[in-house]
Amino acid sequence: MEKYVCDACGYVYDPALGDEAAGIKPGTAFKDLPDDWICPLCGMGKDHFEQV
Numbered sequence: 424m425e426k427y428v429c430d431a432c433g434y435v436y437d438p439a440l441g442d443e444a445a446g447i448k449p450g451t452a453f454k455d456l457p458d459d460w461i462c463p464l465c466g467m468g469k470d471h472f473e474q475v
């Protein structure tokens with residue numbers, strides 16, 4: 424699955440890791456994240472992410 428990078432801070436969302444602090448299980452594709460998911464580092468929304 425593709426990784427996505429935050430264009431504001433450089434955080435990389437890796438589907439293999441998920442975002443457990445936000446309740447996102449490992450194996451969750453970026454497109455399957457909830458629409459209100461935000462960058463765990465800077466708080467930007469999904470529309471600020473680009474595929475790596």
Ligand SMILES: [Zn+2]
Nearest residue numbers: 429432462465
């Ligand atoms: Zn960010």
